[in-house]
Amino acid sequence: MPNQHLARGILLAAIALAFGLGALRYNMGSLVHAGPGLFPLLLSGLLLVLALITIVQSRFLEAEPLDFNLKNIALIMLALGGFVIISEYVAMIFGIAFLVFVASLAGSSHSWKRSLQVTVALIVVAFIFQKFLGLHLRLI
Amino acid sequence: MEMLQNLAFGFEHALTIQNLAYCALGCVVGTVIGLLPGLGPLATISLLLPLTYSIPTDSALIMLAGIYYGAQYGDSVSAITMKIPHASSIVACIDGYQMTLKGKTGLALFTAGVSSFIGGTVAIVVLASLAPTLGQVGLLFGPADYCALMLLGFMCVSIVTTGSLVSGLAMCLIGVLLGQIGTDVETGVQRFTFNIHALIDGVSLVSVALGCFGIAEIAKNLDAREERTPFNGKIHLMPTWGEFKRIIPSALRGSAVGSLLGILPGGGPTIAQFAAYAVDKKVSKYRDEIGSGCIEGVAGQAAADEAAARTSFIPLMSLGIPENAVMALMMAAFIIKGVQPGPNMLSKHPDLFWGLVASMWIGNCFLLILNVPLVRFWLSVFKIPYNVLFPSILFFCCIGTYSVNNNLDDVIVTAAFGCLGYMFMRLSMDPAPLMLGFILGPMLEEYFRRAMILSRGSFEVFVTRPISATLIALMVLLVAGQLFFTVRGIRAGRRSDLEPAQPV
Numbered sequence: 001m002p003n004q005h006l007a008r009g010i011l012l013a014a015i016a017l018a019f020g021l022g023a024l025r026y027n028m029g030s031l032v033h034a035g036p037g038l039f040p041l042l043l044s045g046l047l048l049v050l051a052l053i054t055i056v057q058s059r060f061l062e063a064e065p066l067d068f069n070l071k072n073i074a075l076i077m078l079a080l081g082g083f084v085i086i087s088e089y090v091a092m093i094f095g096i097a098f099l100v101f102v103a104s105l106a107g108s109s110h111s112w113k114r115s116l117q118v119t120v121a122l123i124v125v126a127f128i129f130q131k132f133l134g135l136h137l138r139l140i
Numbered sequence: 141m142e143m144l145q146n147l148a149f150g151f152e153h154a155l156t157i158q159n160l161a162y163c164a165l166g167c168v169v170g171t172v173i174g175l176l177p178g179l180g181p182l183a184t185i186s187l188l189l190p191l192t193y194s195i196p197t198d199s200a201l202i203m204l205a206g207i208y209y210g211a212q213y214g215d216s217v218s219a220i221t222m223k224i225p226h227a228s229s230i231v232a233c234i235d236g237y238q239m240t241l242k243g244k245t246g247l248a249l250f251t252a253g254v255s256s257f258i259g260g261t262v263a264i265v266v267l268a269s270l271a272p273t274l275g276q277v278g279l280l281f282g283p284a285d286y287c288a289l290m291l292l293g294f295m296c297v298s299i300v301t302t303g304s305l306v307s308g309l310a311m312c313l314i315g316v317l318l319g320q321i322g323t324d325v326e327t328g329v330q331r332f333t334f335n336i337h338a339l340i341d342g343v344s345l346v347s348v349a350l351g352c353f354g355i356a357e358i359a360k361n362l363d364a365r366e367e368r369t370p371f372n373g374k375i376h377l378m379p380t381w382g383e384f385k386r387i388i389p390s391a392l393r394g395s396a397v398g399s400l401l402g403i404l405p406g407g408g409p410t411i412a413q414f415a416a417y418a419v420d421k422k423v424s425k426y427r428d429e430i431g432s433g434c435i436e437g438v439a440g441q442a443a444a445d446e447a448a449a450r451t452s453f454i455p456l457m458s459l460g461i462p463e464n465a466v467m468a469l470m471m472a473a474f475i476i477k478g479v480q481p482g483p484n485m486l487s488k489h490p491d492l493f494w495g496l497v498a499s500m501w502i503g504n505c506f507l508l509i510l511n512v513p514l515v516r517f518w519l520s521v522f523k524i525p526y527n528v529l530f531p532s533i534l535f536f537c538c539i540g541t542y543s544v545n546n547n548l549d550d551v552i553v554t555a556a557f558g559c560l561g562y563m564f565m566r567l568s569m570d571p572a573p574l575m576l577g578f579i580l581g582p583m584l585e586e587y588f589r590r591a592m593i594l595s596r597g598s599f600e601v602f603v604t605r606p607i608s609a610t611l612i613a614l615m616v617l618l619v620a621g622q623l624f625f626t627v628r629g630i631r632a633g634r635r636s637d638l639e640p641a642q643p644v
């Protein structure tokens with residue numbers, strides 16, 4: 001298992017480098033007339049320092065294991081992605097059904113009947129939102 | 141006297157039927173989400189932000205504020221009856237749950253409700269008297285001072301929420317960097333957009349909040365796989381006179397502590413309740429009983445919790461700088477509604493300011509009714525299984541992000557932040573500072589640029605202006621303190637490693 005502290009430092013460093021190297025592509029300007037790249041570069045520099053501190057610190061702190069449960073987060077991402085694609089190309093009510101049925105697989109127990117009930121209830125809520133709150137939902 | 145006049149003026153605005161209805165709605169929603177696991181005030185306020193577009197400004201703000209302080213009440217109910225800790229009710233789990241084990245649930249709930257009411261009332265007096273004065277101070281702040289204040293706020297929030305300056309500050313910086321995505325206001329250059337259409341206007345606040353707090357939290361709860369049994373015990377609410385008398389002093393102490401800590405940068409309900417509990421443990425007449433389920437252990441922290449939730453509006457409304465993540469979100473709500481919080485808010489929108497303050501007291505009354513006589517009704521909320529709840533929350537997250545721009549691409553951005561938020565959570569990185577950084581980021585950049593223009597590119601301005609010099613000195617103290625504790629912690633850790641190696 002990778003060490004949590006070290007992983008944190010590496011993630012921070014990666015974010016700092018991504019933004020810092022990206023910022024180099026923009027005009028820096030000077031301190032008096034800052035260009036678009038200056039502020040992000042300063043920030044990512046600071047973040048990189050913090051990342052290095054975290055990495056150094058991880059050598060002194062007790063290692064904590066990193067545990068990931070990929071299944072649940074993957075199912076949720078799949079549900080959301082499917083919702084977007086189906087709503088875009090078919091209709092939002094089918095998107096809602098997909099969202100509920102796929103997300104329910106991540107629950108501790110799942111039954112088709114209950115998912116169907118939740119789907120119907122949420123579609124009713126969506127229609128209420130559309131009618132009374134004036135949201136522009138393309139439900140059908 | 142002037143304060144009374146102002147408050148009367150505020151009540152005139154808050155007591156319209158429409159505003160009363162929105163205040164009640166906010167309190168009800170707040171209580172429910174306070175009770176439910178997996179949906180905090182941050183996620184709920186951002187969820188409801190797009191829905192408030194069609195509501196008048198004062199009603200919308202009154203409702204959102206109601207959600208925030210209502211959630212504090214709801215939190216303590218679930219903490220007392222079922223020991224479910226939310227971020228802001230960890231302390232209520234100690235004595236409150238002990239009282240439930242002793243069969244005194246009703247008394248604990250009554251104590252928490254009444255103390256919260258007292259705390260809220262005291263805080264409103266503080267708010268009404270202090271905010272205008274502090275607003276005058278706010279006018280003295282220059283760009284450099286604002287920069288220093290925001291940085292100090294970042295540091296305080298980092299220490300308070302994560303306990304570690306480095307990881308909290310890193311999260312703040314990530315937030316500020318995420319705020320850089322989009323079109324640069326001053327030069328019109330697109331930064332970090334990768335030519336993706338959805339990113340030209342920047343990442344929407346709702347996406348970040350719902351991703352990091354809504355979706356990530358759901359994934360975390362699903363990983364934990366805990367099924368909670370609803371509370372079925374008896375609730376006897378009315379206390380005896382002797383018990384009632386014990387509530388008052390402790391609640392007043394808590395109110396004072398909470399009001400004070402609510403104002404400080406980085407402060408807020410979470411730290412206030414710990415402080416109030418500690419104070420009660422030191423000075424209460426019944427201090428020996430605290431920890432084993434006594435009134436003082438519940439009253440003080442509940443009052444502090446509620447008081448701090450309200451006084452944290454002071455820095456926002458007088459200086460225009462939010463001091464914690466929820467307040468940052470409130471600031472975003474103000475701005476969406478076309479109101480710039482800050483020193484000028486009181487003179488430009490007095491009706492809004494005093495109306496909001498007055499509505500807080502009205503909300504206080506609503507919450508007292510909702511949470512003391514009607515508490516049994518709320519406990520039935522727990523009978524909804526999480527397997528029904530979480531697909532619904534996901535649905536609301538989708539609808540919430542979609543309705544900001546009526547754009548499905550935003551839902552993808554939200555999902556991406558959900559993934560990122562889950563990763564942060566698994567690495568024990570608290571997303572609250574990220575939220576604060578994200579909202580304050582654009583402001584920080586603007587003030588930084590202005591300060592640099594005024595000082596002709598010299599950093600000296602930060603130490604020559606008295607206000608910012610003081611703030612910088614405070615920051616140095618914080619860093620030094622943190623360094624001291626870290627080094628001591630490492631040394632202590634080494635010593636304990638060495639000890640078992642020595643022969644006995």
